[in-house]
Amino acid sequence: MHMRMTSQREIILKELQDSHQHLTADELYERVKKFMPRISLATVYRNLETLSEAGIIGKLEISGRQKRFDADVHPHDHIFCLQCQRVDNIEFDRNLVNPAAVASDKGYRITGYRVEFKGICSSCRNNQEKKRDGDEQ
Amino acid sequence: MHMRMTSQREIILKELQDSHQHLTADELYERVKKFMPRISLATVYRNLETLSEAGIIGKLEISGRQKRFDADVHPHDHIFCLQCQRVDNIEFDRNLVNPAAVASDKGYRITGYRVEFKGICSSCRNNQEKKRDGDEQ
DNA sequence: ACCCCTTATAATAATGATTATCAATTGTAA
DNA sequence: TTACAATTGATAATCATTATTATAAGGGGT
Numbered sequence: 001m002h003m004r005m006t007s008q009r010e011i012i013l014k015e016l017q018d019s020h021q022h023l024t025a026d027e028l029y030e031r032v033k034k035f036m037p038r039i040s041l042a043t044v045y046r047n048l049e050t051l052s053e054a055g056i057i058g059k060l061e062i063s064g065r066q067k068r069f070d071a072d073v074h075p076h077d078h079i080f081c082l083q084c085q086r087v088d089n090i091e092f093d094r095n096l097v098n099p100a101a102v103a104s105d106k107g108y109r110i111t112g113y114r115v116e117f118k119g120i121c122s123s124c125r126n127n128q129e130k131k132r133d134g135d136e137q
Numbered sequence: 138m139h140m141r142m143t144s145q146r147e148i149i150l151k152e153l154q155d156s157h158q159h160l161t162a163d164e165l166y167e168r169v170k171k172f173m174p175r176i177s178l179a180t181v182y183r184n185l186e187t188l189s190e191a192g193i194i195g196k197l198e199i200s201g202r203q204k205r206f207d208a209d210v211h212p213h214d215h216i217f218c219l220q221c222q223r224v225d226n227i228e229f230d231r232n233l234v235n236p237a238a239v240a241s242d243k244g245y246r247i248t249g250y251r252v253e254f255k256g257i258c259s260s261c262r263n264n265q266e267k268k269r270d271g272d273e274q
Numbered sequence: 275a276c277c278c279c280t281t282a283t284a285a286t287a288a289t290g291a292t293t294a295t296c297a298a299t300t301g302t303a304a
Numbered sequence: 305t306t307a308c309a310a311t312t313g314a315t316a317a318t319c320a321t322t323a324t325t326a327t328a329a330g331g332g333g334t
Contacts, residue, residue, distance in 0.1 A: 004301070006311065025292085040313040045292065047311095061201030063251075066291070079245055088243045096233045097252065106225050107259030108216055114200075115234065115252050122244030141330070143282065162321085177284045182321065184282095203320065276334085283328070294317070301310080 003054055009047045011035050013056065013071075022060055022068040022078070022087040062087060062116060079117035083124040090117055140191055146184045148172050150193065150208075159197055159205040159215070159224040199224060199253060216254035220261040227254055 003009075015031045016023060023031075029044045048069050052059040058070035062080050068087055079090045092115055099110045120128075140146075152168045153160060160168075166181045185206050189196040195207035199217050205224050216227045229252055236247045257265075 002310090004310070006300090008312075038313075040315090042293080042314080043312060049293095064198030064204060067201060079239075079243070079247070081245070082248070088245070090239055090243075092234075092239055097229075099254065102216075102227050102229055102254065106216070106227075107262075108218070108225070108254070108256040109262060110216070110254050110256040111219070112256075113252060113254040115250060117236065117239065117245070117247050117250040119245040119247040119249075125244075125246060139281095141281070143330085145283075175284070177286090179285080179322080180283060186322095278333090279331095281328105281330080283326105285326095286324085288323070289321080291320090292318080295315085297312105297314095299310105299312070302308090304305105304307085 003050060006047075008032075008036065008039055008043055009051065012044060012047050013051060016057060016069055017071040019071075022070050024066045024068050026066075028069070060087060063118070077115040077117070079119060081121040081124055082118055083120055086121055088121070090115075092117075140187060143184075145169075145173060145176055145180055146188065149181060149184050150188060153194060153206055154208040156208075159207050161203045161205050163203075165206070197224060200255070214252040214254070216256060218258040218261055219255055220257055223258055225258070227252075229254075 011032050012028060015028060019031070025045050025048055026041065028048070029039070029041045032039055032044060048057070048059070051057045052069065055073060058073050060068040060070055060078060062068065062078065065080075065085060072089070075094060077090050077092045077094070078087050080087045094115075097113060097115065099113055102110065148169050149165060152165060156168070162182050162185055163178065165185070166176070166178045169176055169181060185194070185196070188194045189206065192210060195210050197205040197207055197215060199205065199215065202217075202222060209226070212231060214227050214229045214231070215224050217224045231252075234250060234252065236250055239247065
């Protein structure tokens with residue numbers, strides 16, 4: 001598993017780290033273009049895949065929507081906003097879930113699990129309230 | 138929310154129920170075609186969406202793969218096979234997870250959560266062993 | 275049975291996200 | 305500096321899903 005740290009790769013990784021967000025490939029593409037105007041979207045996809053295979057970043061595959069990538073690779077869970085699609089980390093005690101307790105079920109060998117919360121984020125809630133107030137006047 | 142139970146709708150629902158599986162839209166399409174050869178794939182998608190909106194079936198959106206549908210709507214969690222993509226129910230005590238405990242986090246209003254296990258199912262494990270045995274001879 | 279109105283259908287085009295292809299370029303190592 | 309493998313940019317292809325649209329049913333009410 002040798003992988004050259006090319007300049008494209010480096011910039012993509014740095015942008016993701018600096019963002020402190022869970023970005024999609026095309027969001028990252030837009031950001032990275034500022035430094036490398038000739039970079040291709042395919043290169044962004046390819047390198048995000050390579051980096052996540054190498055365990056340098058995480059890949060988030062949340063319920064039926066666009067993949068997002070995460071510079072934070074320590075095991076943790078996420079919450080997403082049903083309205084604006086944003087994804088945030090969530091504090092959740094993963095010790096509460098014991099894979100061994102369900103391991104026998106159906107004969108699977110369990111290799112991992114994730115907990116995915118959904119809801120409405122605070123800024124979308126605020127927007128809704130503003131809109132409601134506006135309607136009422 | 139009135140919805141006519143058309144014959145297409147009825148057959149799709151019945152096939153899903155009788156399957157006792159978590160089928161994709163195109164798997165269901167193949168099955169339903171045996172009874173309605175002229176049915177369209179779009180009709181299957183449309184009706185699965187309608188039925189799940191009405192709460193008659195469940196829609197499973199599992200980590201970055203094709204949607205699957207579930208005739209069992211009681212709250213429960215799933216496990217999927219990394220190799221063959223099959224999805225099974227999992228026995229998992231949902232009381233272990235307390236949304237209220239994470240609700241304050243980031244100001245989200247949490248409306249739901251799901252726990253998703255992954256692993257290798259027993260038949261894929263068996264196949265691997267068979268293959269390994271074959272290689273060793 | 276006939277008309278009206280709404281909803282659903284089949285066929286197919288369009289979309290959006292992602293992956294594959296491939297010729298050209300670059301990095302590295304002998 | 306030659307030679308090989310990995311990577312890139314450009315773009316085509318793919319896959320799952322949704323949108324479009326003309327046509328066809330499904331129910332009333334008369």
